[in-house]
Amino acid sequence: xxxxxRTQIFSRLQAINPNPTTELHFSSPFELLIAVILSAQATDxxxxxxxxxxxxxxxxxxxxxxxxxxxxxxxxxxxxxxxSKASNIMxxxxxxxxxxxxxxxxxxxxxxxxxxVGRKTAxxxxxxxxxxPTMAVDTHIFRVSxxxxxxxxxxxxxxxxxxxxxxxxxxxxxxHHWLILHGRYICTARKPRCGxxxxxxxxxxxxxxxxxxxxxxxxxxxxEATAAPAP
Numbered sequence: 001x002x003x004x005x006r007t008q009i010f011s012r013l014q015a016i017n018p019n020p021t022t023e024l025h026f027s028s029p030f031e032l033l034i035a036v037i038l039s040a041q042a043t044d045x046x047x048x049x050x051x052x053x054x055x056x057x058x059x060x061x062x063x064x065x066x067x068x069x070x071x072x073x074x075x076x077x078x079x080x081x082x083x084s085k086a087s088n089i090m091x092x093x094x095x096x097x098x099x100x101x102x103x104x105x106x107x108x109x110x111x112x113x114x115x116x117v118g119r120k121t122a123x124x125x126x127x128x129x130x131x132x133p134t135m136a137v138d139t140h141i142f143r144v145s146x147x148x149x150x151x152x153x154x155x156x157x158x159x160x161x162x163x164x165x166x167x168x169x170x171x172x173x174x175x176h177h178w179l180i181l182h183g184r185y186i187c188t189a190r191k192p193r194c195g196x197x198x199x200x201x202x203x204x205x206x207x208x209x210x211x212x213x214x215x216x217x218x219x220x221x222x223x224e225a226t227a228a229p230a231p
Contacts, residue, residue: 005204006150007171008202009199010170010175012198013199014171017177017178017181019174020181021177022128022177023044023045026051029104029125029129029130030059033092033121034051034054034064034089035051037117038076040085041081050076054072057075060102061093062102065097072086088116091115092117096114104125108126119157120138120156122134123137127173135159135160135176138180140179140184142159144179144187145163147205149203150166151167193209194208
């Protein structure tokens with residue numbers, strides 16, 4: 001895929017959703033960090049249901065420490081792997097209080113040193129909370145990038161590096177969100193909805209499920225995600 005096609009792709013995604021963001025609900029970098037830790041192998045909707053009650057009661061590192069691990073588990077027990085996630089969150093809160101003045105660090109190395117935080121989680125926080133042009137390559141981004149040929153790679157890290165190199169700079173900040181939403185609602189895993197896709201005529205996937213619609217006739221590809229109260 002050439003640069004002109006990539007520019008057209010992201011221009012269309014931008015026109016559909018000018019201000020994309022995560023579908024996780026958060027009102028601070030700390031709330032976003034906790035929500036992303038909880039989101040591993042869980043849906044955003046499920047995480048949002050759990051954090052609504054949790055954040056109403058405890059939305060700072062010290063408040064969660066005061067809640068205690070058992071108290072935390074009561075709020076997140078509906079989420080997969082909640083026992084290990086609770087343990088990681090308690091350890092992370094303790095480190096934030098003791099080493100970072102209860103603030104979420106902005107440095108990648110410090111973020112990745114927190115229990116339960118890997119490269120993908122760090123990228124989400126850096127991008128959504130701090131405005132860094134990072135690429136958090138999840139299964140959606142990995143699939144869409146390879147399938148469309150926007151950026152190909154055999155591993156998430158390879159795709160991340162390819163995207164950072166190939167996505168036009170004007171779109172780097174928001175590309176992560178556009179690709180996730182596109183993969184979640186249009187370019188789905190089992191049967192991509194190519195007939196509803198606003199970039200189908202630009203996509204280089206050889207097994208499209210339907211002919212591309214004209215760009216001007218394509219409906220909005222995905223709902224604009226909004227943070228609550230407003231990564």
